[in-house]
Each structure stands twice: as structure tokens, then as C-alpha cells.
Amino acid sequence: MDRIRLIGGNQLRGEIPISGAKNAALPLMIASLLTKEPLILENVPRLADVKQLERILENHGVDIAAHGRRAAPSHIDGQRMTFQAAEIVDTTAPYELVSTMRASFWVIGPLLARAHEARVSLPGGCAIGTRPVDLFLYGLKELGAEIDIDEGYVVARAPKGGLRGARISFPKVTVGATHVIMMAATLARGTTVIENAAMEPEITNVAECLVAMGARIDGIGTRTLTIEGVDELHGATHEVLPDRIETGTYAMAAAMAGGNVLLRNARAEHLQAALDVLGQSGVHVSQEDAGLRIQRNGNGLQAVHIETQPFPGFPTDLQAQFMALMTMSDGVSQIRETIFENRYMHVAELARFGADIKVEGQVATVVGVPELKGAQVMATDLRASVSLVIAGLAARGETMVNRIYHLDRGFERLEDKLSRCGAEIERVV
Numbered sequence: 510m511d512r513i514r515l516i517g518g519n520q521l522r523g524e525i526p527i528s529g530a531k532n533a534a535l536p537l538m539i540a541s542l543l544t545k546e547p548l549i550l551e552n553v554p555r556l557a558d559v560k561q562l563e564r565i566l567e568n569h570g571v572d573i574a575a576h577g578r579r580a581a582p583s584h585i586d587g588q589r590m591t592f593q594a595a596e597i598v599d600t601t602a603p604y605e606l607v608s609t610m611r612a613s614f615w616v617i618g619p620l621l622a623r624a625h626e627a628r629v630s631l632p633g634g635c636a637i638g639t640r641p642v643d644l645f646l647y648g649l650k651e652l653g654a655e656i657d658i659d660e661g662y663v664v665a666r667a668p669k670g671g672l673r674g675a676r677i678s679f680p681k682v683t684v685g686a687t688h689v690i691m692m693a694a695t696l697a698r699g700t701t702v703i704e705n706a707a708m709e710p711e712i713t714n715v716a717e718c719l720v721a722m723g724a725r726i727d728g729i730g731t732r733t734l735t736i737e738g739v740d741e742l743h744g745a746t747h748e749v750l751p752d753r754i755e756t757g758t759y760a761m762a763a764a765m766a767g768g769n770v771l772l773r774n775a776r777a778e779h780l781q782a783a784l785d786v787l788g789q790s791g792v793h794v795s796q797e798d799a800g801l802r803i804q805r806n807g808n809g810l811q812a813v814h815i816e817t818q819p820f821p822g823f824p825t826d827l828q829a830q831f832m833a834l835m836t837m838s839d840g841v842s843q844i845r846e847t848i849f850e851n852r853y854m855h856v857a858e859l860a861r862f863g864a865d866i867k868v869e870g871q872v873a874t875v876v877g878v879p880e881l882k883g884a885q886v887m888a889t890d891l892r893a894s895v896s897l898v899i900a901g902l903a904a905r906g907e908t909m910v911n912r913i914y915h916l917d918r919g920f921e922r923l924e925d926k927l928s929r930c931g932a933e934i935e936r937v938v
């Protein structure tokens with residue numbers, strides 16, 4: 510199994526290109542199920558999760574082509590891919606394919622809307638809490654679907670004549686269920702109103718793609734989405750937005766290691782809450798035309814308290830990385846995780862570097878230490894694993910991160926991007 514070996518202590522200097530966002534690419538790919546015409550996506554990141562979703566979509570009948578690099582140089586270097594679901598040949602998403610990635614459950618919305626039936630295995634994915642699907646099922650039932658659970662599968666059927674518009678009010682903000690209900694509602698009869706919708710930039714990116722495909726959606730970027738169903742959607746070309754979690758991760762890496770890094774293509778407005786926190790801790794952040802510049806000279810890091818919240822708050826997907834940064838702050842930082850229970854599995858691994866962290870319920874208290882020491886550590890989930898890389902960048906001596914398949918699910922060429930900026934990091938196979 511691949512591992513990552515790094516020697517801490519080098520500052521980061523140079524440029525890191527930010528890839529297309531995994532959390533937008535996946536639902537955008539799934540949106541291709543809504544039309545028989547081709548959906549062309551630009552800036553698709555090269556990730557294990559993207560590959561896995563390709564397999565799932567192919568099973569439903571989606572033809573997928575990845576195009577070579579375009580002749581003209583462009584500001585993006587992600588893949589250009591075409592997805593065409595001329596016909597839905599199978600409405601079952603089997604356990605073997607769905608169990609490794611939670612977002613694959615989301616095919617249920619488009620399948621139900623277009624083929625009027627879906628049989629989708631209950632999801633797996635990162636082990637960060639129970640992650641139920643009750644809110645998906647609530648929303649789909651409101652749209653008229655009949656739902657049974659059968660041998661670990663959700664079996665959903667649309668009523669005669671297809672899904673029908675409804676008012677859906679989510680009791681808590683959920684990214685996945687917002688994507689699914691929004692996609693399903695584009696082909697439902699009548700008007701759907703989604704209240705307390707997620708407004709993450711990835712939701713906006715997907716909504717804009719759906720509009721380009723002929724959907725009628727109002728309130729994009731707000732807590733209330735109003736969707737007027739149409740008879741069919743058509744093809745479109747759409748660009749995946751830059752990955753704000755990858756951006757925040759490298760921003761924290763640069764803050765941890767010190768130095769001066771330009772995060773090419775990154776946009777501050779997608780992660781302002783996290784950048785504000787970095788600013789408070791003494792890191793210099795500035796938006797330039799080409800991207801975000803992160804600088805820290807040799808000064809100490811101030812301890813800052815954070816609480817994870819749905820967008821526009823501090824993202825839960827940057828919690829582990831921020832905790833790694835705070836292990837070396839001058840003071841005590843309190844971190845409250847409010848989105849997922851059990852999202853502190855990195856704590857035990859960070860302790861191997863000599864970090865001082867205590868967890869009580871939702872709150873982790875991080876007492877800054879003057880030095881971390883390199884260690885053998887284990888990646889436990891996608892974002893947790895990259896927090897170990899961040900700690901290793903500043904730790905004295907050698908760090909070995911085991912089980913890095915989690916990293917490959919969500920970070921494109923991580924070791925390459927960091928080593929080009931001066932980090933001593935390599936993949937050991």
C-alpha cells in the first residue's frame with residue numbers, strides 16, 4: 510500500500526495550482542443522468558472518487574470520454590470530460606459500487622426524476638459519524654416518491670406521471686440532500702421550494718450548470734431555492750469551480766511551514782471564514798488576479814477558537830487541517846465540530862507528533878507546543894489524512910503517513926504540488 514514520506518522543516522515557496530472541486534465535480538457528473546444529450550465538464554480533477562463515480566455512471570448507461578489537453582493554453586489544467594446518458598439502461602446502483610463513496614447515493618435523485626425509479630444501495634464513504642439518509646428520503650417523499658428499504662437498498666418509485674413539485678423545508682442544512690432534491694425537482698411537474706437549502710459554492714456551481722441545461726431555478730446562492738419543473742433538460746458545457754477545501758488545505762500548509770505561496774485559481778469569497786481565521790492567527794492572506802497569496806514570516810501563530818458551520822461559516826472539511834496548524838500555536842485553541850459527530854479521529858494521530866489535544870464531546874482543546882516530532886501515522890479519512898501531512902511539514906525529522914488511499918480520493922498530485930514548493934515529500938510504493 511502506498512505511503513507518504515516527508516521530512517519537516519522546509520518553508521513553502523512558489524505556486525500551487527488549485528484543481529477543480531471534488532465536491533462539485535461529483536454532483537455535476539451525476540447531473541448528466543438528467544438528460545439524453547451530452548454534458549461537457551471542464552476542469553474535472555483527477556481523483557479516485559471521480560474514477561469511482563465514472564464506474565457507477567457507466568453502469569447506469571452513461572458514455573464517458575476524457576478529452577486530451579486543449580491546444581490553447583488555459584488557466585485550468587483539469588480534464589475536459591463528456592458525459593452522455595442517451596438512455597438509462599439500469600436504475601440500480603449496487604452495493605459494490607456505492608459503498609466506498611457516500612456521494613454516489615446521490616444518483617437516486619436524477620434516476621427517479623428521469624427514469625421514474627431507482628434502487629440504490631445505502632451509502633458508505635468516510636467513517637465520520639452515522640451520516641443518515643433520512644432527509645433525502647423526506648425530500649423525495651414530498652416530491653411524491655414511494656420509498657421502501659429492501660435488503661440494504663433504498664427502492665424508490667415516482668408516482669404516475671412522474672415527480673411533482675412540493676415545498677420542502679430541511680430541519681438542518683444538508684449539502685447532499687439539497688443537491689439531490691434540486692436535481693430531482695428540475696424534471697418534476699410544477700414548482701418546488703427548498704427551504705433551509707445548503708448554499709455552499711458547490712451547490713451554486715451545480716445550480717448554474719442545471720440552468721445552462723435548461724432548468725428554471727431561482728434563489729441560487731441563497732437559503733431558499735425555487736425550481737420550476739420542465740419537461741426535459743438538454744446538454745451544456747460547464748466549468749467545475751476551484752476546490753475551496755484544497756485551497757484552504759494548502760493555505761494552512763503554508764501557514765504551518767512558513768513561506769510564501771500563490772494558490773493559483775483560488776477565490777477568497779469561497780472560503781472567507783477560514784481565511785479570516787488565518788488572518789487572526791497572524792498569517793498574511795491577499796487576493797491577487799492569479800489567485801490567493803499566503804505568507805507567514807517566522808512569527809509565531811496566535812491561537813484562535815473556531816466552530817464549524819455550514820457555508821458561509823468555517824467548513825468542517827478544514828477542521829482537521831486547522832487543528833494541525835493550532836498544535837504549534839502560542840496559546841490554547843478551542844475547536845467545536847458541529848456538523849459531524851466522530852470527526853476527531855485525527856486527534857489520536859496528531860498526538861503521535863507530540864501535539865497536546867483533549868476532546869470533550871464536540872469540543873477539542875488544543876494547547877500549542879513549541880515543536881512537533883516526525884512520526885509514523887495512519888490516515889483515517891480524507892480530510893484527517895491531509896492534516897497529518899500538514900503536521901509533518903513542520904515536524905522535526907521524518908514522518909510516514911500510511912494508508913494514503915484516503916488522500917487520493919480527494920487531493921490531486923498532493924506530493925507533487927508540495928514538493929514543487931520546496932517540501933521534502935515523496936510517495937513510497
Ligand code: UD1
Nearest residue numbers: 532612640641642643644645682683684685686826848849
Ligand atoms: C458534503 C460534503 C462533505 C462535507 C459535508 C458538510 C460532498 C461530496 N461532501 O457531505 O465533504 O463535509 O457536505 O459540509 O459534497 N444529515 C442527516 N440526514 C440526512 C443527510 C444529512 O442527518 O439525510 C446530517 C449529516 O449526518 C451531517 C449533516 O446533516 O450531520 C450535514 O451533512 P451533509 O451536508 O448532508 O453532508 P454530505 O452531503 O454527506
